[in-house]
Amino acid sequence: MINPYLTIPQIQTSLKKGDFSCQDLTSFYLDRIKSLDPKIKAFITITPKVALDKAKEIDQKIKDKKLLGKLAGSTMAVKDIYLTKGIETTAASQVLKGYIPQYSSTVYQRLVDEDAILLGKTNTDTFAFGASTENSGFFTTKNPYDTSLIPGGSSGGSAAAQSAGLCTFSLGTDTGGSIRQPSSLCGISGIKPTYSRNSRYGIAAMASSFDCPGAFAHSAKDLSIVTSVMAGNDPHDATSSKEVVPDYSSLLENKNLKGLKIGLPKQYFTGSIDPEVKKNVLKAAKTLEENGAQLVGVSLPSTDLGIAVYYVLMPCEVSSNMARYDGLRFGQSKKDIKDLLSYYLETRGDYMESELKRRIIIGTYFLSAGYFDAYYLKASKVRTIIKKEFQDVLSHVDLLLTPTSPTPAWKIGEKVNDPLKMYLADVYTVCTNVAGLPAIALPTSPSKTNLPIGFQLIGNYFKEADLFSVAHQYQSLTNHHLIHPKL
Amino acid sequence: MNITPIIGLEIHIQLNTKTKAFCSCSTDYFKSPPNTYTCPACLGLPGALPVPNRQIIKKGILFALSVNATIQKETHFDRKNYFYPDLPKGYQISQFYKPLIKDGLVKITVNEQEKEVRIAEAHLEEDAAKSIHQRGHTLVDFNKAGIPLLEIVSEPDIASSKEAKIYAQKIQQLVRYLDISDANIEEGSMRVEPTVNLKIKDNKKTYYTPLVEVKNIASLSAAAAAIDYEIERQTDEFRKTKQEKNPKNKTTRGWDMDTKKTFLQREKEGSADYRYFPEPDIPHFSISDDFIDSLQKTLPELPDAKMARYQKELTLSIYDSSLLVEDKDLALSFEKALGEKPQKDFAKFTANLFLGVIKKHLNETQETIDIKRIKEKDFTYLFSATQNGDISSTVAKDVILEVYKTKKDPQSIIKTKGLSQISDTKELEKLAQQIIKDNPKAVEDCKKNPNSIGFLIGQLMKLSKGSANPQLAQEILKKLLG
Amino acid sequence: MTKPLLSSDKIDHVAKLARIKLTPQEKKDFSRQISDVLSYMDRLNKVDTENTSPTFQVTTKPLSPQDLRTDKPGKSLTSKDALSTASQTQDDYLLSPQTVKK
Known part of the structure; x- marks a missing residue:
């Protein structure tokens, strides 16, 4: 019996020792998915052949004593908005159902090149539009801690798979909190790096100036290993950063907790926050304080504008990014409609899910004649203010510690008919995206009802190494990340 | 309205x-x-x-x-x-x-x-x-x-x-x-x-x-x-x-x-x-x-500036200048033919060859000019040959077209086609006697009206395939007709 | 009850611009939901941005033309791959509904 929650270094040690082969490991996960996923519903597509072929290739490398990739033996689940050449990619939408991409996303390819093994493609809110996976065009993923609850979203499929021990690590994207919020609700670790740190090429775009590919794992250390492979400039993404990517996993002890200044922004601990969430998040801060860190109360006065800025700019970008989905070059389409306008209206009207339509309509409205200045430009200016507040605060403290979600996971169906309420679930995560800062989400003590609660550390631009280091030390001091759902 | x-x-x-x-x-x-x-x-x-x-x-x-x-x-x-x-x-x-x-x-x-x-x-x-x-x-x-x-x-x-x-x-x-x-x-x-x-x-x-x-x-x-x-x-x-x-x-x-x-x-x-x-x-x-400065330095001379320069430095007419600069490659070919610091007469001569022959040929064939076929030495040779009276300006035009079409050098074209201007008096006298013999009526006319000598000169030019020096031919005909 | 900021006509117009057919139910729901969202967005108007320049890109530094891609052709897809996911094709062309009446 293999422990499904093995970390990347543990797998590599076992492979070296010959405890199991890559094929054994891969088959183990595939079997586990087969038995547990019908309950969790994390996967849209499972790729046993791809997985086993890759595992066989790695086993052969081990046998031939060839150089192994940095992720050799690590199994991965990939959010179904990452394009995977030759493997169906749906964005969890009827729009793309059946689409077999002609090319692969850069970060996915980088992981495969380092011998990561793809197990399958995971569920998400359609095109990543949501915070619960309830907006998936196919089905809702269940929270492994309680299948009557949502796993969070949009990267809920990957988070649930991770939490349920169905993979070594998984990929998500974080546009307004879509990695950190499900991390928090599923009790796992997740990284949203600095905007532009990871290439966006080959990932169905939601909101271009916010989208951040990132990962989930069982530990901050695993996240640091995976991020070192994913990150870096990509000639196919003109906005991807040319900053050098350090080997994050070799820097895990670098940031000394002694004297570390951690800011607690007061706006993140007021309002509609669940008292237990507040208490447990502050408990995490306390742990760091007890180990030498200095907690500093700080203020980010424009925090409550974050949602407004995000929900203006994001739909604008969405409305334009979604224009390519017309069913002509790819995706599902209405046949036998002769009139071009009717063809567009019917194809896009019939295959697009409600949330998709809603955001496109909102964005189109904001951008349409006469509203650009009032909405897009205004929100872009407030974006500057939010960014500046973060920069000011981060010039005084090393990083910020905040809750990730105001509440633990909620019931499936609870907020689905109230988009605004759903949008407000992003309240603690969204400002980081507005500013483009990196953040890592980690579990703290669970609730009395044993539901995961999470917090996030927000760092300065391109200071992922600091985040991994502090997170790793926190996880060395605590065992919240070692709690797993009973399945 | x-x-x-x-x-x-x-x-x-x-x-x-x-x-x-x-x-x-x-x-x-x-x-x-x-x-x-x-x-x-x-x-x-x-x-x-x-x-x-x-x-x-x-x-x-x-x-x-x-x-x-x-x-x-x-x-x-x-x-x-x-x-x-x-x-x-x-x-x-x-x-x-x-x-x-x-x-x-x-x-x-x-x-x-x-x-x-x-x-x-x-x-x-x-x-x-x-x-x-x-x-x-x-x-x-x-x-x-x-x-x-x-x-x-x-x-x-x-x-x-x-x-x-x-x-x-x-x-x-x-x-x-x-x-x-x-x-x-x-x-x-x-x-x-x-x-x-x-x-x-x-x-x-x-x-x-x-x-x-x-x-x-x-x-x-x-x-x-x-x-x-x-x-x-x-x-x-x-x-x-x-x-x-x-x-x-x-x-x-x-x-x-x-x-x-x-x-x-x-x-x-x-x-x-x-x-x-x-x-x-x-x-x-x-x-x-x-x-921007680095690009400014790579900016070629533009048509307006070129036209102004042709008028000022080469003393070409506005009309000729505008025709020459109309197409960049033609202008560059023209400048290649001129070489550095051309004399005004040579510039005028070359402009005539370009506009009178080469451009006409390009228009007829709908081709664009091939700058590789333009050589300064061909033009200087033709210019001095014309100046020396070795060839007529008509011949120079025919030759440059031939040079452009065949890539041969003008010397060999003139030689093989016998286009050198005949300035040898004896040679011309022979041709003139032949013309007088063949055109008795015209000779009679000419005796009555000396101004009608043009016809005989034309006949002589024709007989010499255009290579007779027209001035010398006239002198000799006048002499022979007394 | 919030005052509907988005009339039915406006929704129709925007939906047509976006090339999306809406069901009557969607039209009704969206009208209310989008109005809610719009009222929420109103708080932006209270922010003084007189002397603030907009941020369109958060971390990306302005580029100098020298930093851009060199003009060297790379590999293209074959026409077969390019059209492998197309809804309809004819002789290596993509087939679309008629765009100009002939």
Whole structure:
């Protein structure tokens, strides 16, 4: 019996020792998915052949004593908005159902090149539009801690798979909190790096100036290993950063907790926050304080504008990014409609899910004649203010510690008919995206009802190494990340 | 009614880069099999992103410099959103809020008068795919999708179809000199779209007719014809309806080559709602003065400057100068033939050969000049041979054409064809006696009227295949006829 | 009850611009939901941005033209791959509904 929650270094040690082969490991996960996923519903597509072929290739490398990739033996689940050449990619939408991409996303390819093994493609809110996976065009993923609850979203499929021990690590994207919020609700670790740190090429775009590919794992250390492979400039993404990517996993002890200044922004601990969430998040801060860190109360006065800025700019970008989905070059389409306008209206009207339509309509409205200045430009200016507040605060403290979600996971169906309420679930995560800062989400003590609660550390631009280091030390001091759902 | 046409021109030129504007696909689309130069980016596949080509910015700046325009150093791209099967992403990457180029000026000459046409702005954008319309459906080829375009928008400073044509020719000439575009209208690498309306003064009141943008124009003469048609149509329309321009009644009309008429394509709902916003996938720019200076240094001598120099330094006429600079390669070939610091006589001689022979030949054969076939030494040789009286200027013209066509040197052409001028008196006397013998009637005439000697000289020239020195021939004939 | 900021006409117009057919139910729901969202967005108008320049890109530094891609052709897809996911094709062309009446 293999422990499904093995970390990347543990797998590599076992492979070296010959405890199991890559094929054994891969088959183990595939079997586990087969038995547990019908309950969790994390996967849209499972790729046993791809997985086993890759595992066989790695086993052969081990046998031939060839150089192994940095992720050799690590199994991965990939959010179904990452394009995977030759493997169906749906964005969890009827729009793309059946689409077999002609090319692969850069970060996915980088992981495969380092011998990561793809197990399958995971569920998400359609095109990543949501915070619960309830907006998936196919089905809702269940929270492994309680299948009557949502796993969070949009990267809920990957988070649930991770939490349920169905993979070594998984990929998500974080546009307004879509990695950190499900991390928090599923009790796992997740990284949203600095905007532009990871290439966006080959990932169905939601909101271009916010989208951040990132990962989930069982530990901050695993996240640091995976991020070192994913990150870096990509000639196919003109906005991807040319900053050098350090080997994050070799820097895990670098940031000394002694004297570390951690800011607690007061706006993140007021309002509609669940008292237990507040208490447990502050408990995490306390742990760091007890180990030498200095907690500093700080203020980010424009925090409550974050949602407004995000929900203006994001739909604008969405409305334009979604224009390519017309069913002509790819995706599902209405046949036998002769009139071009009717063809567009019917194809896009019939295959697009409600949330998709809603955001496109909102964005189109904001951008349409006469509203650009009032909405897009205004929100872009407030974006500057939010960014500046973060920069000011981060010039005084090393990083910020905040809750990730105001509440633990909620019931499936609870907020689905109230988009605004759903949008407000992003309240603690969204400002980081507005500013483009990196953040890592980690579990703290669970609730009395044993539901995961999470917090996030927000760092300065391109200071992922600091985040991994502090997170790793926190996880060395605590065992919240070692709690797993009973399945 | 006093009618003044108000015409502005939008000119699209395809920039002659090797790769598309935002991806590495080749631009060699013309006559290539369909859909052979595409990639995720120019097909608008999910997740694909644009990566701008540095040459498009360079070429744009060169144009800006050539028309003394303002270069907006903090320029960026915007998305122009609309749906069409030839627009794969559902938006065109273009420039709206901060185009690269603003406020330029082009000087044109109309009826020997200089006139200025202001350029409002010029911006970079990507071309759409090619559509082939068939009964019931449309075929789309994405090879052309993403080819870089520079759209040059003039102010409505143009008042006639003639001015419009001259302005468009001027732009075409400029971009070819700058080597930023082939600017071939027939092949679609240059497109001209006039916007026309009329200012009408009637009973001391002034009216403006609704704006009409004309599309589907495949040549400069078609542009002129479409403008003339619109002037007439709008005049009639105004007489009938008295309708005036308002912000919502601009229309787009197509030019029908067969009927020589424009037809309504679409009525605009106000100004079309393109929902422009800054393209988030492409970083904004910061263009340094150093970069602009370095491009300024590479700027070639432009037609206006060249023309002025030909007139001043080579003392050529305005007319000859303008013909020589019309085509950049012709001008460069001409300058190659002249060599450095040419004498004025030699320049005049060479200009005559270019305009009288070479350009004529090129026009007849529809070829462009091959500069490799132009050698300074051929021209200097012919010039001195003419000066020495070794050959006539007529022969020089024939020889240079032969040199150009066959790549042989002029010496051997003159030799093998026996074109050397006969200045040998004995030789000429022999020919003259033959002529006198063969033309008794003409000889009689000549004795009565010495002015009719021309005929005999002509006969002699003919007999010598043009190689007789005409002056000497006349002297000898006169002598022999007593 | 919030005042509907988005009339039915406006929704129709925007939906047509976006090329999306809406069901009557969607139209009704969206009208209310979008109005809610719009009222929420109103708080932006209370922010003084007189002297603030907009941020369009958060971390990306402005580029100099020298930093851009060199003009060297790379590999393209084959026409077969390019059209492998197309809804309809004919002779290596993509087939679309008629765009210009012929």
